Amino acid sequence: MKSRIPHFSLLTVAAAAMTFAASPAWAQLKLGFNVPLTGFAAADGKSSLEGAKLAVEQANAKGGVAGQKIELVVYDDQATPKEAVPSATKMVEKDQVIAAVSGSYSGSTRAAAVIFQRAQVPYVVAYAIHPDITLAGDYMFRVSAMGEVQGRGGAKLAQNLGKKKVVLVTLKNDFGQALAAGFKEAAPKLGINIINEYEYGMPDRQFGPLVSKIKSDNPDVIYASGYFFTAGPLVSQLRAAGVTAPIIGQEGYDSDKFIEIAGPASEGTYITTSLDRDSDAPATKAFLADYRKATNSGADMVAAASFTATAVAIEGLKKTGGKGGAALRDAIAAGSYDMPIGKLEFNDLHEVKKDIQVQIVKDKTFRRHSVISDPVLLAPPTKAK
Amino acid sequence: MPAADPEVQTMNYEISLLTTMAIAVMFALSLNLITGFCGQISLGHATFQGVGAYTAAMLGKAGLPFLATLPMAMVLAGLLGVVVGLASLRVRADFLAITTMGVGFLFVGIVRQQEFLGGELGISSIPDHGLGRVGFMALALVMCIGVAALSMYIKRSWMGRVFNGIAEDEDTMRVLGIDVPRYKLAAFAMGTALAGMSGAFYTYHLNFIGAESFGFVESITVLSMVVFGGIGSVPGVIIAAALLSVLPAWFQVIGDYKLLVYGGLLFLMMRFSPNGMAGLAQHVASTKWFPTGGRS
Amino acid sequence: MNKQPSGAPLLSVDHVTVRFGGLTAVDGVTFDVHEGDLLGLIGPNGAGKTTLMRAIIGVVQPTEGSVSLGGESLNGLPIHQRIQRGMSLSQQLVKPLRDISMADNVALAAASEKTISPLRALLNVSNAQELAVAQYELQRVGIASMASQRPGIQPLGVLKRLELARALALKPRLLLLDEPLAGLNSQEAHALATTIAEINQQGLTIVLIEHNLGEVMRICQRLVVLDNGKKIGDGEPRTVMADPAVRAAYLGGDALGAAAAQGQPSLETHHA
């Protein structure tokens, strides 16, 4: 009754061969990079990798650091802690990276942070916003605003737009929750009344029930957290059901794909981000042009943040002449940087205090709307807290 | 933070890999008890690893030492296992897989909403187990060997023989006077308790857990390990779990095609050797080198 | 050596009725089985024999009436508890466990004390004692030579004997046989029927459902005849078969009925 199993020793031989493949290592300045190339976060991973590669290519074009070329050692962590731990350990031990950059989400970055801190390898985080990351230790740096800070920025924007009744639509992951926490913290101080909050999961694309409930709430403004692949459908379904209240999003929306998916419904959507398309700052303009030339697609927030994090690490290496460890940590901490996402300076918790760029979608592209720079409201947490 | 002396430091990668392997083997063997020995297909086994992981994390943060959280993790996971076992007894055989899958989604759906379990942010800054990296790995390996030995013992005992009968034909076993429901519950209880243990080790290995790490994908992965190794075959499951758990790390070199190869391997193994590696080894042994034929 | 019917019956079936929706498969059947009997339960197809057997073994719960073993009612008990109380069933469709040897199949039945609970089963490993019992039962049903082989490659006759050996290994007080001779040629049927008769003479009470009237007439001391769920005959084989109601209901008055009426079944009897 057992089916005849054909002779298949080929399968066992193939499995054995896999185990011995190893990557050759040359004497170069190795910069580690963990990024989700597969799994649910692969879309952001792709942009993040492009941004980091661009920064390394530009640096190598200008002669690298102290005569050595910089090599980006890329690991796919599928945005999960289970993959991030072995990747980070391997980067530290086998590849002996001199510094590392995170182009991944919070879950994997938090797990990797502990390992880089213990190995005293400076770790510059692009867009993962969980507070625990910089709390892991003094070798950790973050170039984008934390979730709570962006949330508070969103509340300030709602006040600037003169809106009173707001409905929160929160993506159920740490990014969404941090943004909601920030918004709820600032709203009462700014006279904004949160009439309702709804949650949705990462795989959700159809928001019919949510949209109907929001329509019945009839808010002045909607503060909805998400990424372009959730926000695109959400915004178009809100408009399709006749909800006209303005929608405030965040850096997760910040990609041309959002406009492509939501189509005409995306017109007039506000987002709090740190990449200003109409910026006249040379660094931003140059980055937008170089990125389009390198990938013939528009840059998004994730690419800009990853480019910035990589560039910050490289500038630190330039200052220490290629030396890592504590010297590199102090060099990065002390530096001030003019990057595509704004002028950056690290506070004692190695968080950055920078303004929030408000963009608005006007005839199918992101345009500058305003800048929010309230030093008190947008102050990142410091070590003391 | 004093830098660990360089010599030990370079071994951390292998140590963490070995620990990951030991935990994965423990977890796969625990499912092998339920699905391999007793024939009850579970598509939600990661739930019980999750119960063990969260129990250990909460108790650990409350001050209990790691070794004290271990038995508690096993007891709680085992209890939930019995409850799910009881529920699954009411359901038709071919619905069992889908019911256990439902339990898996319920677990993730409930845990990620509870604030005291850390909600979406999960639980972090779990105190260190205090055994040192090498000591923790050694303990994981010892427990893993213990579970393997227990599995081999059960397989040779009368319980193993009854499980094998239930897996093939429940009705015949009832006619032989076997209390089939109680045996199924015993398999569920033991399997889920051991899964809880692997969960406790998982927590202290990664010292950060979230509800997403015990979802449907993980339940499918561990079931694939058992089936890939050869359902019911203890050595087969051990090898498959060890290999597949660190495959992503080895496959870094293929990078982009990692999951494609993993899915392809699963399909090809099932298509050409349904009894997994154990079946393959048996087939190769019985024809090529031992023409007298081992067990056909 | 006809057994004197002792006082209390071993198995008593009291007004058992089984209804599925509108259909009444078994209708108020009552009969007793005494220690040492070899009772034939016969009737045309669809008479309700198998349903009655399933009500006795517990696969089906009777709508009315009760079944009791050794004076103790079995109503509501699951199958395994009825088996543990001394009842044993050899199924019509033989289903041995295919990836273990014939001896192991029988040993599994012989280990009933050790497998009474999962914990006790966990604490017991050795099967030497059970393999000895298996060897004895296989020898008793005449297939000891194939003890170490797999059931998968055996002919139906051997599998039927394996089923019987497995039922005996449970050391039952009452053995229920559901059409053991079905599918066998006449020599195999005759040999197996003889074995069944010998086992009965060694003291085991047996209830036999069977279509092979020749063998049933030969080895059974008593017959119960069912038709459309009702009992229409109970007593000595010859007197029961002579009863016109039985012949009319059962055989529709064709040739075989005539032979039975002459009272000389062509096969010699084994009544010692």
Next chain:
Amino acid sequence: MLAIELIAQGLIQGSIYALVALGLTLVYGLLRILHVAHAALFTLGGYVGVMVCNASGNLAVGFFCAALVSGVGGVVMFRLAYQPLLSQPPYVALIASIGLFIASEEAFRIIFGAQGMSFTNPSLEQQFVLGGGLQFKLAELLVMLSTATIIGVLAWLQSRTRVGIACQATVSDPQMAQSFGISLRQVRDINFFVGSALAGFAGVWVALLNNLVEPTMGSVPSYKALAIIVLGGLGSVPGTLAAALLLGVIEAFGTIYLGDILDRNAIAFAFLIAVLMVRPQGLFARS
């Protein structure tokens, strides 16, 4: 008024579930295989629909090609993957199907890119305002309409035509059907083709509703459809339709009123497990 809208949204989501689950019910009823890779055909349909529609500018052609390609894909998957495994225990086909599903998701990502695809000019966007402020996109109305017509036609085919009866006979007793001269291979091919085509068709609808197809769009349907065929009672077309619509409505109300206790998937499976505890054979199956 909100309740009406929630029911309507539930029916829209339910229609998509029905189209996906229907194919699965036909396959499971026939072969007792947990065909997880069925969701890969849903994704394939989505991609083909968008590409053909963008290229030809005609949505109907997109739908037709998607259903056709997915249908053929289903039959090929049956012949290559499941046919040889029919004699094996059920978990073998399950794991083979899961392997196929994982590989297909990755293949979509590698071939079509991780960022997903959208319609160059999305159609069926026109708004319909019904009484009481109810506002729907044309696509939302049409998905319900087309699901109802398709399932009506299918139910009619199953009960009135020779092919339909042959399919039902094969589901209840394959050996008996074969003895009546029904070619099992033909019936299985038809069922796989129709079931997979429906999944491809549903893929295009989801692409229209969200204006987005992505490699992982099949992950939710891959397990939710399994819950639906269990609820609907295996192999029964009306049962599956009813279960799919009911689950859609329950999820619609659940996400609003139970949102902070359970997430969307947990609601669906809590409902499934509750039903199975009360009626082990499923909601609509005869016991």
